[in-house]
Amino acid sequence: MSGNSVVMERLEQRAQQADQIIARLKSQLNELKKAAVSNNGGKEASLQAENTELQAEVQRALKRLVALETSHGVIQIPLPRPFSSQANGEMQESEVKVQMSDPVLKSKDAADQAKPAPKTAKTDKKEKKEKKEKADVQRAATDEPSITQVDLRIGRIIDVKKHPDADTLYLEQVDLGEADPRTVVSGLVKHVTLEEMQDRLVIMCCNLKPAKMRGVLSQAMVMCAATDDKVEILIPPKGVVPGDRVSCQGYPLADNFPPQMNPKKKIFEQVKPHLRTDANKVACYKGSPLEVEGKGVCVAPTLSKAEVR
Numbered sequence: 001m002s003g004n005s006v007v008m009e010r011l012e013q014r015a016q017q018a019d020q021i022i023a024r025l026k027s028q029l030n031e032l033k034k035a036a037v038s039n040n041g042g043k044e045a046s047l048q049a050e051n052t053e054l055q056a057e058v059q060r061a062l063k064r065l066v067a068l069e070t071s072h073g074v075i076q077i078p079l080p081r082p083f084s085s086q087a088n089g090e091m092q093e094s095e096v097k098v099q100m101s102d103p104v105l106k107s108k109d110a111a112d113q114a115k116p117a118p119k120t121a122k123t124d125k126k127e128k129k130e131k132k133e134k135a136d137v138q139r140a141a142t143d144e145p146s147i148t149q150v151d152l153r154i155g156r157i158i159d160v161k162k163h164p165d166a167d168t169l170y171l172e173q174v175d176l177g178e179a180d181p182r183t184v185v186s187g188l189v190k191h192v193t194l195e196e197m198q199d200r201l202v203i204m205c206c207n208l209k210p211a212k213m214r215g216v217l218s219q220a221m222v223m224c225a226a227t228d229d230k231v232e233i234l235i236p237p238k239g240v241v242p243g244d245r246v247s248c249q250g251y252p253l254a255d256n257f258p259p260q261m262n263p264k265k266k267i268f269e270q271v272k273p274h275l276r277t278d279a280n281k282v283a284c285y286k287g288s289p290l291e292v293e294g295k296g297v298c299v300a301p302t303l304s305k306a307e308v309r
Contacts, residue, residue: 145270147285151207151257152223152246153177154236154292160197162189166214170197174220176204177243185218191231203234203246203283203290203298207260208268225277225300226307234283234308237296246298249288275308283308 155174158181163169168189173181184204188197203223210219225232236246247253261267274286281300283290289297300306 145265145267146251147248147271147274147290148251148254149257149261149267150205150271152290153204153206154240154242154244154246155182155202155204155220156242157197157200157202160194162194163214163216169213170194171216172197172222174202174204175242176206176220177241182206182219183217184220184222185213185216186222188222188224188231188233192233200233201236201240201242203236205268207257209260209263223283223298223308225281225283225303226309227303230303232301232303234298234300236298237292239295240292244292244295246290246292248285248290251285251288253293272307272309277304277306277308279304 153176155176157172158175159173161171163171163185168187170186170188172184172186174184175181182204205221205223208221210217212218223234225234236244245253271285276284277300278284278287278289281302281304283298283300291297300308
């Protein structure tokens, strides 16, 4: 029995100790809760104070802005907007400030003043006359014979022989980049050998009216430099191929040439006097070089300041 009593006493002591520990923990927990509530309350109050200060700063900034705008001539116009309820339950009208400055009004007035005055019958008639005169000038410039109306192209002589009925004429087949070669008759027998003609790249005038020469219809002309006693076939720049267009610097190349120049207008006859080689043997029209764009100029082998025909 004595042993059981000792055990019971120890158990009671431990139970009391446990109760004391639990009570102490509860006390500490309550203190922690109170401290947490106290801290949160302090932070909330601090945030509310900061918010109030920021709102006040915004209002002060708005007042300064309005004062500055007013001093610079910006008109403050309040416009009514729907009423909104405030925290105290009262209704207060909000205002929106619309800025209208004098420069804006002035620019609008200037735009109105810049509008053209309504046309009268007199001004309308004058404008029509000026347009007609301008169109006539442009038409005259277009109709005036020039190198832009002459279809010059690179060709290759793919076959050549002497004309059967003329000792001074060659009969050639020339590839001009078209579906079929053209037949060309040239009076070059005395100036260029048959071997030099064969497979040669040449500059051709392609929109002359076809002409019969000793019974053969010639459909183009080989362009040459010439003096009274010497004739040389013009040399195209390197890298050209049959069909390449020959243009003149400073003169726009036409998109489409007529199949042939109008013989009645004698276009080529009026252009030809302005075709010559310069001091460097470059073929030119009114001093502007004949060229294949991006590849180079056309030259004579030796003749300078000579006719080109």
